[in-house]
Amino acid sequence: MADAELEYADDFRVTVNLVEDSSETVGDEAWILQFPSGTFDHAGVRRAISDALGWGPARPPFILTDTHHIHSWGAFAESEQIVIAIPAGLASDAIYDGFRRLFRSTRERIQRGRGLWDVGPLGREEAFQRARWHVADHYELGIDPDALMLVSEEEHPEEAGWTFYFEHESSAYAVDFRDSVGLGAFARIRRTAV
Numbered sequence: 001m002a003d004a005e006l007e008y009a010d011d012f013r014v015t016v017n018l019v020e021d022s023s024e025t026v027g028d029e030a031w032i033l034q035f036p037s038g039t040f041d042h043a044g045v046r047r048a049i050s051d052a053l054g055w056g057p058a059r060p061p062f063i064l065t066d067t068h069h070i071h072s073w074g075a076f077a078e079s080e081q082i083v084i085a086i087p088a089g090l091a092s093d094a095i096y097d098g099f100r101r102l103f104r105s106t107r108e109r110i111q112r113g114r115g116l117w118d119v120g121p122l123g124r125e126e127a128f129q130r131a132r133w134h135v136a137d138h139y140e141l142g143i144d145p146d147a148l149m150l151v152s153e154e155e156h157p158e159e160a161g162w163t164f165y166f167e168h169e170s171s172a173y174a175v176d177f178r179d180s181v182g183l184g185a186f187a188r189i190r191r192t193a194v
Helices: 042-052 093-113 123-137
Strands: 006-009 011-018 029-035 038-041 061-070 077-089 147-155 161-168 171-178 185-193
Touching: 006 077, 011 093, 029 093, 029 123, 038 042, 038 093, 042 077, 042 093, 042 147, 123 147, 123 161, 123 171, 123 185
Parallel strands: 011 077
Antiparallel strands: 006 038, 011 029, 029 185, 061 077, 147 161, 161 171, 171 185
């Protein structure tokens, strides 16, 4: 078998949007897999996404968009974003667990490729800042993330995770980080009415 063709990205993210129908781009829940900069096996990630979605009659319908951006205007950066929309009612625990496995295996390969082994869990302040940014960015609130009011938080040391609860105007948001060891983070974000 030939070696995998590796690609580099300064920002590599996979977002799974749980939507009510195929016309929605953002639903009330999403899973965001944020990877550290480095090289990754693009085809391997696409196969792992397919595996995470499952096969046969249990596989939900989905829409996948894969975007590669190159920015070279004074500075140079590349980003890769894969966005998957699946019906909220068909998002099973098995699919969620499959994306957690995809996150862990891809993050470990990127960190090994960079020679990074002794990287600790995501600290509280970093997790807090990322949580606010995820909410403001994902739900396109058009606000400074500082405008989100922190309601409560929980630490989950056994799973290298944090959960933050925010409110803004008439909505409540929960951001749940798991497996956030090293330079990547797996976030499950949810929006509800207050």
